[in-house]
Amino acid sequence: MRAVLLRDLQLAVRAGGGFGLGLAFFAIVVILVPFGVGPEPEVLARIAPGILWVAALLAALLSLDRIFAQDAEDGALALIATAPVPLEGVVLAKALAHWLTTGLPLVLAAPVLGVLLHLPAGAMPWLLASLTLGTPALSLIGAFGAALTVGLRRGGLLLSLIVLPLYIPTLIFGAEAVARGAQGLDPLPGLLLLAGVTLGCIALLPFAAAAALRVTLR
Amino acid sequence: MSLWSYANPRKFLDRVEPLSRWLFAAAGACLALGLGWGFFFTPDAVNFGSSVKIIYLHVPSALMAINAWLMMLVASLIWIVRRHHVSALAAKAAAPVGLVMTLIALATGAIWGQPMWGTWWAWDPRLTSFLILCLFYLGYIALWSAIPDAEAAADLTGVLCLVGSVFALLSRYAVNFWSQGLHQGASLSLDRQENVADVYWLPLVIAMLGFALLFAALVVLRTGTEIRLRRIAALRARAQRSEGAA
Numbered sequence: 062m063r064a065v066l067l068r069d070l071q072l073a074v075r076a077g078g079g080f081g082l083g084l085a086f087f088a089i090v091v092i093l094v095p096f097g098v099g100p101e102p103e104v105l106a107r108i109a110p111g112i113l114w115v116a117a118l119l120a121a122l123l124s125l126d127r128i129f130a131q132d133a134e135d136g137a138l139a140l141i142a143t144a145p146v147p148l149e150g151v152v153l154a155k156a157l158a159h160w161l162t163t164g165l166p167l168v169l170a171a172p173v174l175g176v177l178l179h180l181p182a183g184a185m186p187w188l189l190a191s192l193t194l195g196t197p198a199l200s201l202i203g204a205f206g207a208a209l210t211v212g213l214r215r216g217g218l219l220l221s222l223i224v225l226p227l228y229i230p231t232l233i234f235g236a237e238a239v240a241r242g243a244q245g246l247d248p249l250p251g252l253l254l255l256a257g258v259t260l261g262c263i264a265l266l267p268f269a270a271a272a273a274l275r276v277t278l279r
Numbered sequence: 280m281s282l283w284s285y286a287n288p289r290k291f292l293d294r295v296e297p298l299s300r301w302l303f304a305a306a307g308a309c310l311a312l313g314l315g316w317g318f319f320f321t322p323d324a325v326n327f328g329s330s331v332k333i334i335y336l337h338v339p340s341a342l343m344a345i346n347a348w349l350m351m352l353v354a355s356l357i358w359i360v361r362r363h364h365v366s367a368l369a370a371k372a373a374a375p376v377g378l379v380m381t382l383i384a385l386a387t388g389a390i391w392g393q394p395m396w397g398t399w400w401a402w403d404p405r406l407t408s409f410l411i412l413c414l415f416y417l418g419y420i421a422l423w424s425a426i427p428d429a430e431a432a433a434d435l436t437g438v439l440c441l442v443g444s445v446f447a448l449l450s451r452y453a454v455n456f457w458s459q460g461l462h463q464g465a466s467l468s469l470d471r472q473e474n475v476a477d478v479y480w481l482p483l484v485i486a487m488l489g490f491a492l493l494f495a496a497l498v499v500l501r502t503g504t505e506i507r508l509r510r511i512a513a514l515r516a517r518a519q520r521s522e523g524a525a
Contacts, residue, residue: 205442209422209435219425223439226414227446230453237457254456258449269442276434 062146062154069158084166087120091174102179109178110239117167117192118199118228122221124163125203128155129211142278148271156204164196180243187242190252195235198259201266202227208270212277231258286363288506296503302496309489317482333391335483339490341384344412347377347494352444355437367433371423372501376494378416385409404454411450415443
């Protein structure tokens with residue numbers, strides 16, 4: 062599992078791996094919003110939690126098809142499947158690699174973009190907490206979607222159609238927790254539910270994704 | 280003879296598919312009776328005028344929109360556990376019907392909501408969860424049509440249906456957390472004293488039965504079509520092979 066993780070990390074960081082693209086996309090989406098809705102600080106502060114979360118969702122989506130597609134094309138996936146590690150573990154390692162290269166940079170960049178959107182300073186810790194708790198779920202759900210569509214040409218569009226509805230609960234809990242934090246309410250219920258979604262995804266989705274991969278490799 | 284013997288595609292085409300004619304007839308009778316009675320022979324409601332009568336389309340289609348997904352879930356489970364091809368094809372056949380039911384429920388709701396709530400659409404938990412259900416149907420149907428290999432398609436959509444059910448249920452309760460409702464509570468239930476007024480009750484139940492029968496008839500018919508399509512594909516493949524050999 063560690064070998065799979067390190068290999069995916071190296072492939073992502075080296076040239077052509079697309080590392081940083083998701084981060085740049087995240088920043089650009091967030092920067093575009095004030096041009097669309099106007100620069101009034103009250104309006105921006107009101108919609109900032111939702112914007113940051115939706116942008117994080119789209120940025121995570123952007124790099125999903127890299128999780129399995131390239132390995133399936135050059136045959137590496139079939140080799141990895143014969144390794145002594147169970148396929149469920151491989152899925153978990155690959156989802157973790159996706160989170161480290163996409164989710165974690167988003168979490169670290171989010172406060173800066175939050176300042177641009179006039180997010181109240183009191184909400185910053187909640188923004189960090191909710192993104193830290195929620196983005197692993199995005200990577201895992203995405204890995205499941207990528208496993209479903211791995212064998213398909215033009216899988217990218219289909220992938221977003223399948224994955225985005227699955228992202229809805231994570232988005233609701235995450236954005237709601239930040240919004241409540243920004244309004245001075247108690248954001249804890251949202252964070253706890255978000256943690257529940259993530260833990261449930263970690264526990265169950267590797268099995269579903271591995272089942273899908275076995276069908277494709279059959 | 281157990282129920283499972285009807286999972287044989289041949290037997291399904293011989294015995295079950297002809298039933299669809301009778302199912303259609305029964306559905307037509309129930310719908311004519313329920314809708315006719317409901318539209319023309321029930322009084323207008325005090326506060327709502329005659330707009331209340333859209334309930335005879337709205338409630339049954341919403342009911343079947345959810346039940347169609349449950350049926351797909353059961354059929355997918357049967358496919359994954361027992362590998363009966365008819366079951367997978369029935370799930371495939373039910374999805375577009377369920378999608379149309381969802382759209383009917385959303386459209387009739389919007390038509391009713393415009394004069395009554397003063398808006399076509401509100402981000403109310405019930406309305407939103409139906410919109411999400413609609414998205415799940417779209418993803419499921421798109422995945423079926425995208426995978427060329429029939430057996431792989433059945434497996435992958437089955438897995439998507441199982442995972443999707445969990446997330447659809449989760450979304451259903453997540454939207455409660457996120458927004459307060461405008462939609463009324465359930466109009467019909469078995470365990471409460473207060474239901475919709477008696478004059479509306481019987482035609483509504485008949486219309487619901489009609490929609491359920493219509494759904495069953497459509498699914499049986501479409502499943503038969505899918506089996507025939509599968510057979511044609513197999514015959515074509517065989518013909519091509521023998522041509523290649525000759």
